[in-house]
Amino acid sequence: MSNEATLHGHQEVHGSLGHDQGHGHDDHGHHHETFISKYVFSMDHKMIAKQFLITGIVWAIIGAFFSVLFRLQLGFPDTSFPWLQSILGHWAENGHITPQAYYALVTMHGTILVFFVLTAGLSGTFSNFLIPLQVGARDMASPFMNMLSYWFFFLASLVMMSSLFVQTGPASGGWTAYPPLSALGDASIGSKVGMDLWIASMALFVVSQLLGGLNYISTILNMRTKGMSMTKMPLTIWAFFFTAVLGVLSFPVLLSGFILLLFDRHAGTSFYLSDIFVAGKALSNEGGSAILYQHLFWFLGHPEVYIIILPAMGMVSEVLAINSRKPIFGYLAMIGSLFAICILAFLVWAHHMFVTGLNPFLGAFFVLLTLLIAVPSAIKVFNWLTTIWRGNINFTPGALFSIGFVSTFISGGLTGIWLGNSSIDIHLHDTYFVIAHFHIVMGVSAFFGMFAGIYHWFPKMYGRFMNNTLGYIHFWITLVGAYLIFWPMHYEGMAGMPRRYFDYSTWESFKQFADLNHFISIVVIGVFATQMLFVFNFFYSIFKGRKLTNANPWKATTLEWTTPIHAGHGNWPGEIPEVYRWPYDYSKDGIDFIPQTTPIGPNESAH
Amino acid sequence: MSAQRNKIHPHKYSLWIAMGSITMMFIGFTSAYIVKRAQANWKVFELPKIFWVSTAVILLSSVTIQLAVKVFKQRQMGRYRQLITLTAALGVVFAALQLWGFSDMAAHGLTLAGPASVSFIYVIVAMHILHVLGGVVALLVMFFRAYRTNVKVYSPVGIEVAATYWHFVDALWIYLLIFLSVAR
Numbered sequence: 001m002s003n004e005a006t007l008h009g010h011q012e013v014h015g016s017l018g019h020d021q022g023h024g025h026d027d028h029g030h031h032h033e034t035f036i037s038k039y040v041f042s043m044d045h046k047m048i049a050k051q052f053l054i055t056g057i058v059w060a061i062i063g064a065f066f067s068v069l070f071r072l073q074l075g076f077p078d079t080s081f082p083w084l085q086s087i088l089g090h091w092a093e094n095g096h097i098t099p100q101a102y103y104a105l106v107t108m109h110g111t112i113l114v115f116f117v118l119t120a121g122l123s124g125t126f127s128n129f130l131i132p133l134q135v136g137a138r139d140m141a142s143p144f145m146n147m148l149s150y151w152f153f154f155l156a157s158l159v160m161m162s163s164l165f166v167q168t169g170p171a172s173g174g175w176t177a178y179p180p181l182s183a184l185g186d187a188s189i190g191s192k193v194g195m196d197l198w199i200a201s202m203a204l205f206v207v208s209q210l211l212g213g214l215n216y217i218s219t220i221l222n223m224r225t226k227g228m229s230m231t232k233m234p235l236t237i238w239a240f241f242f243t244a245v246l247g248v249l250s251f252p253v254l255l256s257g258f259i260l261l262l263f264d265r266h267a268g269t270s271f272y273l274s275d276i277f278v279a280g281k282a283l284s285n286e287g288g289s290a291i292l293y294q295h296l297f298w299f300l301g302h303p304e305v306y307i308i309i310l311p312a313m314g315m316v317s318e319v320l321a322i323n324s325r326k327p328i329f330g331y332l333a334m335i336g337s338l339f340a341i342c343i344l345a346f347l348v349w350a351h352h353m354f355v356t357g358l359n360p361f362l363g364a365f366f367v368l369l370t371l372l373i374a375v376p377s378a379i380k381v382f383n384w385l386t387t388i389w390r391g392n393i394n395f396t397p398g399a400l401f402s403i404g405f406v407s408t409f410i411s412g413g414l415t416g417i418w419l420g421n422s423s424i425d426i427h428l429h430d431t432y433f434v435i436a437h438f439h440i441v442m443g444v445s446a447f448f449g450m451f452a453g454i455y456h457w458f459p460k461m462y463g464r465f466m467n468n469t470l471g472y473i474h475f476w477i478t479l480v481g482a483y484l485i486f487w488p489m490h491y492e493g494m495a496g497m498p499r500r501y502f503d504y505s506t507w508e509s510f511k512q513f514a515d516l517n518h519f520i521s522i523v524v525i526g527v528f529a530t531q532m533l534f535v536f537n538f539f540y541s542i543f544k545g546r547k548l549t550n551a552n553p554w555k556a557t558t559l560e561w562t563t564p565i566h567a568g569h570g571n572w573p574g575e576i577p578e579v580y581r582w583p584y585d586y587s588k589d590g591i592d593f594i595p596q597t598t599p600i601g602p603n604e605s606a607h
Numbered sequence: 608m609s610a611q612r613n614k615i616h617p618h619k620y621s622l623w624i625a626m627g628s629i630t631m632m633f634i635g636f637t638s639a640y641i642v643k644r645a646q647a648n649w650k651v652f653e654l655p656k657i658f659w660v661s662t663a664v665i666l667l668s669s670v671t672i673q674l675a676v677k678v679f680k681q682r683q684m685g686r687y688r689q690l691i692t693l694t695a696a697l698g699v700v701f702a703a704l705q706l707w708g709f710s711d712m713a714a715h716g717l718t719l720a721g722p723a724s725v726s727f728i729y730v731i732v733a734m735h736i737l738h739v740l741g742g743v744v745a746l747l748v749m750f751f752r753a754y755r756t757n758v759k760v761y762s763p764v765g766i767e768v769a770a771t772y773w774h775f776v777d778a779l780w781i782y783l784l785i786f787l788s789v790a791r
Contacts, residue, residue: 141617210628218620248628256635263730268720271639271727274648287648287723292639299635 041151043143044569048150049129050461053454055150055157056121057535063112068528070105073097075521077505091169099502100189103172106500107190108164110175111198113443115205116160118308120153122450123247124208126311127216127240129457133560134234136225136577138570141218145211152208156201163197171198174500176297179272179290183264186278196265199258206251206258213251216244225559227579231335232596234558234583235328238335239314242342243307250303250346257296264288291356298349305442306345309409310338312449313380316402319452320384322556323399324391325592327584327607330383337376337383344373354422355429363422370420377413381406392587396554397471398456404479405448411483412441415490430500433493436486444482451475454538459553463565464545470537474530481527488516557595558583582607616764619771626775629738633779636734637786640727644790650722651791654784655711658732661704662784665739668697669777672746672770679766688753691766694773695746702736702743728787735783739776745769 042048069088072081073096080095091101128146132139140146163170172190173181181187182195220241224233260271264285272293273285321328328334350358350366358366384406393399415437419425428434451474458466497510504510504517552561559579563571577597585594589604600606643649675690709729712718717725749769752760 142621145621210625214621214624214628217624218617222615222617222620248624249631252628252632253635256632256639259734260636260639260730263719263726267726269726269730270720270723271643287643287646289643289646292642295642296635296639 041147043139043147045128045132045140045143045146046461046567046569046571048146049125051150052120052124052128052153053461055154056117056125057538059112059116059121059157060531061535063109063117064528064531066105066109066112068524069097070102070109071521071524073102073502074504075518075524077503100169100172102502103174103188103500104170104190104194107172107174107198108160108170111160111171111202114175114304114308115202116153116157118443118446118450119209119304120205122446122453123240123243123307123311124150124153124212125450126236126315126453126457127212127244129461130236130560131216131219131240132223133460133563133571134237134558134583135220135223136228136559136579137219137223138572138576140215141223142215146215149208149211149215152204152211156204156208159197159201159204163194163201166193166197168192168194170194176294176301177261178297179261179264179288179293180276183261183272183293184276184278184283185265199262199265203255203258206255209247209251213244213248216240217248220244225576225579231332232579232582234314235317235331235334235338236311236314238338239310239317242338243310246303246307246310246342246345250300250307253296254300257293257300260296261293291353294353294356295349298352299346301352302349303345305438306341308442308446309449310341312405312446312453313338315453315456316384316405316449317380317387318558319398319402319456320387320406321584321586322456322554323394323396323402324388325394325586326387326391327586327588328383329386329389330379331582331584331607333379334383337379340376341373344369344376348373351420351422351425354425360422367420367422371417374413374417374420377409381410381413394554396455397466397468397475398452400472400475401448401452401455404475405445405452407479408440408445408448408482412437412439412445416441427496428493430498431493432489432497432499435499436489436493439489440482440486444486448478451478451534456554457560458538458541458545459548460560462542462545463548464541465548465553466541466545467537470533474534474537477530478527481523481530484523485520485527488520492516552595555593557581557585557593559596562595562597618764618768622768622771626772629775630779633731633734633783636727636731637783637790640731640786641790643723643727648722650724652715652717652725654728654787655708657704657708657711658784661701661708662780664697664704665701665777665780668694668701669774671697672773676763676766676770680763684753687766688750691746691749691753691769695743695750698739698743698746698773702739705732705736708732731783731787735776735780738779742769742773742776745772 038044039047042051069084072079072084081092082095084092084095084097088097088101091098091104097105128140131137160170168189170190171177171182171194172188173195177195177198181191182199185192185195220233220237260269263269264272268284270285270288272290273283273288276283276285317328317334348366348370350362351370354363354366384402388403415433419428419434419437455466455471458464492510492513495509495513497504497513501510505514548565551563551565554561559577562577564573579596580599581594581596583596585596585607586592588594671690672694675687675694678686678690709732712725712728717728719726719729746769749765752765
């Protein structure tokens with residue numbers, strides 16, 4: 001049910017306000033639901049969140065497995081793996097991945113992990129799950145649109161998945177899909193129908209993200225329960241809000257870039273193409289500019305980094321405060337820094353383009369803005385550390401992953417200062433230093449935030465706990481493994497080893513890294529196996545995990561823990577609770593925690 | 608304890624955010640246009656005159672939909688149905704006139720696969736037409752809803768949302784026309 005619910009019989013619909021009008025949300029848990037309406041075409045934000053999460057996990061397994069495959073090539077360039085042929089067929093003849101397959105694997109790995117896992121899987125899951133629960137709403141502003149958001153994502157997934165099986169293979173021009181490789185069907189084998197499917201899938205994905213983003217913003221601004229002022233919202237909600245703002249303002253620009261790309265591919269236009277020769281034959285395209293595509297792409301591409309990391313930041317703030325039994329340090333500064341990051345995210349895209357012939361004066365401007373982002377980021381790091389400082393820390397898997405997030409965000413963020421300097425970037429651009437930087441700060445950190453969220457909110461999602469021992473094993477191997485994988489890449493990058501090379505061993509300069517790459521690849525396999533342990537823990541715990549007996553297992557203050565253990569559609573069986581205080585009253589006046597629904601006492605201070 | 612509270616209807620809120628999104632897409636197009644304009648092979652040409660006629664049509668449609676909102680609130684359902692039908696028809700006429708403009712350009716050798724300045728006109732205008740046609744579909748839904756007998760709709764939210772969107776695509780076209788006329 002929703003405010004879009006069909007009203008049967010002769011009825012009259014009045015008014016313009018009622019999300020609850022026209023039907024009773026209190027009945028959400030009681031009206032008859034079929035398997036299809038409950039689990040497939042569900043309009044319950046909690047079920048949609050689970051759909052996003054499970055689809056994201058499936059994609060994460062595929063995307064991570066692709067990285068294992070191409071790491072085999074990088075780590076063992078001279079070794080034949082006959083079993084590869086049984087998986088990849090003619091893409092791995094004689095047990096060697098072909099160059100075309102290598103580029104396809106790298107492209108799909110990036111696309112899947114950046115968009116389908118760390119955008120849809122992370123933000124789609126937790127924005128959907130937590131926004132209505134934490135602001136005190138029955139559901140999203142538009143549950144139907146929310147459902148559409150998931151199914152557009154599902155369609156995008158189907159199209160992307162199908163591109164893996166076309167005869168000419170999937171797109172292979174890199175996750176950024178730069179022209180001319182992406183704009184000319186004849187440029188490479190991966191530029192053919194695989195590229196069309198990639199663009200179609202991404203267009204559907206953008207629609208999904210826009211539908212989701214509209215809903216998140218509307219729900220947060222418009223559907224908070226009584227007493228839930230903006231400054232009483234948990235930082236998770238602030239983070240989801242700014243993430244949605246980033247998404248709705250930047251994804252359309254990417255879409256415009258893709259539309260022009262499609263016209264270049266199929267209508268003979270020259271937006272991105274000029275003076276191109278294919279197999280010695282000059283094409284008729286004149287006056288296009290591949291740099292134009294880069295501007296349009298990175299206008300999304302850089303905010304995308306923050307679309308990925310902001311939800312993780314919000315969840316880490318929440319998990320750290322709860323498990324430290326302390327209020328978050330600098331609540332308003334945390335909101336301010338999220339806002340500053342949100343603004344600056346739109347003003348730094350050209351730092352990805354320092355070596356495109358950008359005017360040096362303009363480059364200096366983007367260097368300054370890029371380095372400015374370090375300020376709000378540092379504020380957040382400082383506040384996380386001061387939150388756990390002298391806290392009574394419960395080292396749950398969720399808390400460990402949150403602390404791990406802070407660690408990787410620091411170490412990955414610091415190398416961003418290097419790359420943000422245009423003069424240093426001229427040397428480091430397109431080397432393994434860049435790979436190491438963004439994998440630690442964006443990939444590993446965001447995954448740690450996602451893991452923290454999954455371990456922490458799993459009991460709310462499924463009414464059971466995940467296994468702690470497996471969680472600890474998962475954390476320590478992943479943390480150590482991530483550093484072992486990406487730390488050495490910084491040195492490779494500083495030595496100039498370029499990214500996207502199929503076989504570095506033919507260059508004298510890079511042969512010295514053979515042992516290092518060998519080592520990295522072995523660790524990758526180990527870390528991938530550990531993620532399978534997490535996947536096992538996740539699915540096993542859904543059915544066999546220790547059952548929740550207390551609706552508020554972490555002794556948290558926020559509204560989601562005031563619902564029943566198995567909340568129906570509508571979340572609260574009676575009326576929605578009213579909010580009286582901010583969400584971080586931990587260890588206040590000698591009391592362990594005070595829920596948001598507890599009125600402020602007569603002699604009690606505000607915070 | 609309290610019931611769910613709302614300030615502005617969620618659909619209205621969502622529409623405003625969606626309009627922001629659509630605006631960003633066209634800002635993307637027009638920014639790309641400005642960047643390309645500063646580069647080689649930029650061909651200057653006259654916009655088809657018919658675009659100005661289509662502008663008058665879409666402006667008129669904004670008037671008719673605003674009247675539709677007014678008569679809906681007065682419960683003059685017959686007039687309301689006439690006005691939203693007229694608005695949708697004007698939307699279709701607008702799209703047809705834009706396509707006429709395309710054929711006029713093609714007749715003068717200005718084809719889609721020509722210089723980038725020409726290609727941009729085709730793409731930007733076509734994308735705007737798609738958004739107008741989206742509005743036409745919404746109006747058709749409103750039209751059929753107005754004939755339903757089992758549910759009487761007294762809430763003006765639907766038509767207000769449709770009207771806001773319609774004014775938006777109208778204003779968007781004015782912006783695009785001025786932009787394409789000035790940034791030659």
